[in-house]
Amino acid sequence: xxxxxxxxxxxxxxxxxxxxxxxxxxxxxxxxxxxxxxxxxxxxxxxxxxxxxxxxxxxxxxxxxxxxxxxxxxxxxxxxxxxxxxxxxxxxxxxxxxxxxxxxxxxxxxxxxxxxxxxxxxxxxxxxxxxxxxxxxxxxxxxxxxxxxxxxxxxxxxxxxxxxxxxxxxxxxxxxxxxxxxxxxxxxxxxxxxxxxxxxxxxxxxxxxxxxxxxxxxxxxxxxxxxxxxxxxxxxxxxxxxxxxxxxxxxxxxxxxxxxxxxxxxxxxxxxxxxxxxxxxxxxxxxxxxxxxxxxxxxxxxx
Amino acid sequence: xxxxxxxxxxxxxxxxxxxxxxxxxxxxxxxxxxxxxxxxxxxxxxxxxxxxxxxxxxxxxxxxxxxxxxxxxxxxxxxxxxxxxxxxxxxxxxxxxxxxxxxxxxxxxxxxxxxxxxxxxxxxxxxxxxxxxxxxxxxxxxxxxxxxxxxxxxxxxxxxxxxxxxxxxxxxxxxxxxxxxxxxxxxxxxx
Numbered sequence: 001x002x003x004x005x006x007x008x009x010x011x012x013x014x015x016x017x018x019x020x021x022x023x024x025x026x027x028x029x030x031x032x033x034x035x036x037x038x039x040x041x042x043x044x045x046x047x048x049x050x051x052x053x054x055x056x057x058x059x060x061x062x063x064x065x066x067x068x069x070x071x072x073x074x075x076x077x078x079x080x081x082x083x084x085x086x087x088x089x090x091x092x093x094x095x096x097x098x099x100x101x102x103x104x105x106x107x108x109x110x111x112x113x114x115x116x117x118x119x120x121x122x123x124x125x126x127x128x129x130x131x132x133x134x135x136x137x138x139x140x141x142x143x144x145x146x147x148x149x150x151x152x153x154x155x156x157x158x159x160x161x162x163x164x165x166x167x168x169x170x171x172x173x174x175x176x177x178x179x180x181x182x183x184x185x186x187x188x189x190x191x192x193x194x195x196x197x198x199x200x201x202x203x204x205x206x207x208x209x210x211x212x213x214x215x216x217x218x219x220x221x222x223x224x225x226x227x228x229x230x231x232x233x234x235x236x237x238x239x240x241x242x243x244x245x246x247x248x249x250x251x252x253x254x255x256x257x258x259x260x261x262x263x264x265x266x267x268x269x270x271x272x273x274x275x276x277x278x279x280x281x282x283x284x285x286x287x288x289x290x291x292x293x294x295x296x297x298x299x300x301x302x303x
Numbered sequence: 304x305x306x307x308x309x310x311x312x313x314x315x316x317x318x319x320x321x322x323x324x325x326x327x328x329x330x331x332x333x334x335x336x337x338x339x340x341x342x343x344x345x346x347x348x349x350x351x352x353x354x355x356x357x358x359x360x361x362x363x364x365x366x367x368x369x370x371x372x373x374x375x376x377x378x379x380x381x382x383x384x385x386x387x388x389x390x391x392x393x394x395x396x397x398x399x400x401x402x403x404x405x406x407x408x409x410x411x412x413x414x415x416x417x418x419x420x421x422x423x424x425x426x427x428x429x430x431x432x433x434x435x436x437x438x439x440x441x442x443x444x445x446x447x448x449x450x451x452x453x454x455x456x457x458x459x460x461x462x463x464x465x466x467x468x469x470x471x472x473x474x475x476x477x478x479x480x481x482x483x484x485x486x487x488x489x490x491x492x493x494x
Contacts, residue, residue, distance in 0.1 A: 219355065220375060260351045261338060291349055293342045297428045298412055300393040301405040302449040 001258050004267055004279045005221035009178050011277045012059045012185050022053060022127040026068045029120055029129045032104045033072045033097065046073045048134075048142075050158035052197055055165045057180040059188065060277070064125040071134045071142060071158070072097075079135035079143065083153060090145030090153065094118055097133050116146050116154070132156075161201065168205045173215035175224070180204045182225060182274065186247060189275035193243045195236075207231045222258055222266075225273075226251040247273055261285065306331070307363045313419045321423060323353075333358040334374070339427040343435075343443050352434045354378075356426065366409035367417035370400045371426060381437045390449060392433060403429045405447050405457055407468035448492070455488045 014022075030047040038046065051069030052058040058066055074093075082089035094113040101111050101120060110121040117130045134142040134156065141157040169176040180201055187195045207228050216224050229248035236244050254269035267281040309317075309326055317324050323336035338353035354377060359370040373394075378401075382389045393402040403425060404412065413421060435443040447453035451473075458469040466481075475481040488494075 217375065223377075223380075259353065261340075261353070291340045291342050292424075292427075293345060293347070294424075294428055295344055297343065297432070297444055298404045298408055298425060299444065300402060300429060300432060300446045301453050302390050302393045302395070302402045302447075 001222050001254075001263065001266055001270070002217070002219035004263075004270070004281065006218040007279045008270075008274065008277060009181070009218070009221075011279075012181050014056075014058055014060060014062070018060070018062060018127075022068055025120075025122060025127050026053070026070045026129050026131075028104070029101065029131055030070060030072050033100060033131070033133075036100045037075055037078060047071070048073060048136075048158070050162060052184075054158075054162055055169075055177065055180070055201070057165075057177050057184065057197075057201065059181045059184045062126045063188070064121070064128060066126075067119065067128050067130045069130050069132075071132045071144075071156075073136050073142075074133045076135065082145070085151075088147060088151035090116075090151040091147035093133055093145050094147055097131065101131075113147070115148055116144055161198065164205055165201060168208055171214065172208050172212065175212060175215045176204060176208055178221075179208065179224060179228060182221075183228065185274050185277060189273070190243055190247070193240070195240055195243075203232060203235065204228070206235075222251070222255050222270075226255050304362045304364065307360045307369065307417050309333075309360070309419070316420060324356075324423075331360045333360070337423065337426060337430070339430060341427060341431045343428075343431065347443070348435065348439075350431050350434050350438070352430065354430050354433075358422075358426075363417055364406070364409070366406055367413035367415075368404065368406075368409050368422070369417070370398070371403065372398075372400050373430075378433055381433065385436075385440070392436070393429075393446065401426075401429060405453050407457060407465055451488060452492050455485070455492060455494065458485070459494065 026047070026049065027044070030044070031042040034040075034042040034046050048071040049069070050071065052066070053068045053070075078093070082093040085092055091113075094117075097118045098111050098113050101118060105111055105120055105122075112119050112121070117132050119128060119130045121128045132142075132144050134144045136142055140159055141155055143153045144156045146152045146154050165176060183195075183200055183204065184197070187193050187200070211227055211231070212220070212224055226248070229244055229251050232244040233241060233248050250269055250273050254266045254273070257263070257266035257269060262284050263281045264284045267279060270278045271280060308328075308331055314326055317326055317333065321335075321337065323338060324333050325335050326333050334357045335355070336353050337356050338351075340349070340351045342349045354373050355375040357372045357374050359372070362370040378392050378394055379389050379399075382392045382394075389399075390396050394400070395402055412425065432443055432446075435441075447456050454469055454472045458465045469475070469484075470481055473481075473484050475484055
């Protein structure tokens with residue numbers, strides 16, 4: 001299934017125009033905030049992208065649930081001003097950010113604040129931006145506002161997972177990103193499957209730390225996916241277990257079809273796992289050879 | 304080690320019967336996928352499987368066996384999955400090539416030296432052995448032990464037939480030396 005996995009991996013990657021669209025949107029949000037909070041011109045340094053848009057593990061087709069996660073670095077004076085509030089400074093900061101963004105995103109776009117973020121839902125419902133106003137500490141971690149339960153300031157370190165991802169993705173020659181996207185596609189194709197992106201990425205990294213350590217070719221992807229589902233079945237929460245086991249059983253079936261030279265059945269079975277982005281093979285090749293019976297094999301040796 | 308290049312008939316054999324294998328003339332290697340559909344004995348298990356292999360024709364032994372490697376790392380992964388060293392699945396510990404036959408037996412299977420058709424059938428059967436072990440956790444037929452043990456087992460299998468091979472392998476120049484070696488190995492391997 002080398003060709004099919006290669007096509008599939010490509011089918012679920014964002015297109016250049018989708019990437020550009022996302023970039024325009026999150027830069028637009030951060031530029032507006034930068035102009036309000038700083039006297040300097042915007043050069044992107046007050047923006048910190050994290051999550052799947054940072055690791056480029058977001059998948060097609062784009063849905064309105066796929067948000068761009070971005071931190072906007074607020075000045076120290078702003079952080080100290082809101083931190084000094086006697087009641088819910090975090091909420092006041094989020095409201096201020098919302099107000100600033102409302103000056104730019106007026107009629108058709110929707111802006112809401114909740115919890116720790118301000119979310120801008122665009123008219124086309126794609127690449128909606130969740131912006132976290134955050135104060136960057138000297139150690140590179142952030143203080144972020146949480147407006148719930150009276151308000152608090154939380155520590156946040158998105159760089160940790162990004163570093164782990166980059167390290168794994170380099171060692172596995174891109175397999176970490178490919179496998180993450182494939183598993184996200186499985187999640188999207190599996191109703192009632194609640195598997196958070198953050199946990200999914202951690203699981204993929206941990207799995208590849210002990211399996212396929214140096215990456216894999218497309219011809220090995222069926223084996224990679226099958227092994228991952230087995231790993232997941234043994235390492236996931238109860239709520240995910242049945243989904244993972246069903247996926248593993250299907251992956252084993254697809255893998256066996258492939259080995260039996262039945263790519264049509266293999267592709268149909270992979271579609272049950274991944275949905276219609278997985279290429280469908282319409283017919284099997286003519287049998288190359290019938291079963292050969294042999295009776296006097298040579299004994300393997302070793303040295 | 305000798306260099307063997309494929310002739311027209313051998314290239315046609317690949318094209319017609321093994322279309323997933325390609326002969327790289329420049330590198331003088333055969334590379335690609337070797338599918339098989341085999342049954343060991345009339346009542347045996349049918350296994351349909353395939354492996355990615357590379358046959359290096361620049362290194363062909365005096366008995367006609369080239370260096371053969373499984374290139375997708377599957378055998379190593381099977382060994383890891385089963386918790387055994389790759390050498391137990393007959394991978395050469397020095398270069399990772401497949402140890403498909405003990406040299407004296409190669410003389411019997413390849414009486415005229417290199418024979419591509421026979422070699423590919425041989426590799427298929429060897430890979431059947433691997434796939435069978437992967438699936439059933441047992442071997443479909445026995446194997447020779449590693450290194451010196453294999454030669455002792457071969458000698459014990461047919462003392463008349465394999466005496467000269469044994470002597471040659473251990474460089475035994477006299478009969479007493481030969482007898483001492485047998486005794487020493489039997490003691491070492493408790494046979």
